Amino acid sequence: MNFIAKIVFKINTSADSTVATFDEQLRWIDAENRTEAMLLAQKIGKGEDEKISTDKNDLIHWQFIDVSELWEVSESENGRLLYSFSNAENEPADYIKFVKLRAQKLKTPALHEQARTNAQ
Numbered sequence: 499m500n501f502i503a504k505i506v507f508k509i510n511t512s513a514d515s516t517v518a519t520f521d522e523q524l525r526w527i528d529a530e531n532r533t534e535a536m537l538l539a540q541k542i543g544k545g546e547d548e549k550i551s552t553d554k555n556d557l558i559h560w561q562f563i564d565v566s567e568l569w570e571v572s573e574s575e576n577g578r579l580l581y582s583f584s585n586a587e588n589e590p591a592d593y594i595k596f597v598k599l600r601a602q603k604l605k606t607p608a609l610h611e612q613a614r615t616n617a618q
Contacts, residue, residue, distance in 0.1 A: 501527040503539035504567035507546070510559040521560070532568065539565040 502524055509519040525542060529535035547562035587593040 499529060499531065499535070500571040501529060501532070501535040501539075502567075502569045502571055503527050503535065503542075503565050505539055505543040505546075506563040506566050507543070508561045508563055510561055512557040520563070522566075527568075532570065535570075536565060536568055539568065 505523045505525055507521045507523070509521055511519075525539060527535045527538050527542075529538055543562040543565060546560065548560050550558045550560070552558065
């Protein structure tokens with residue numbers, strides 16, 4: 499069976515900050531059942547709980563919190579919603595520009611691959 503797990507980390511830094519930063523990651527999990535999928539996702543999260551020193555000697559702790567979501571993916575369906583995240587932007591034009599730039603970077607290799615396939 500296939501699952502998608504949302505693994506949540508808290509990013510702790512040695513710098514003083516009044517804002518907590520969390521990282522939510524979606525991970526593909528191949529397991530026999532839901533219980534095994536949860537255990538595997540937690541094992542992945544615990545395995546990536548780490549402390550890192552930066553070149554400026556700041557300490558960053560990527561702290562595993564837990565697995566907050568677990569979805570079974572039983573069939574392939576084009577366009578199926580896997581995850582949605584909404585955020586507020588002070589500069590919407592800058593955000594749209596950023597999204598378009600990222601999309602262009604993704605499209606460029608795909609266009610080259612399509613041209614290569616069509617030429618064969």
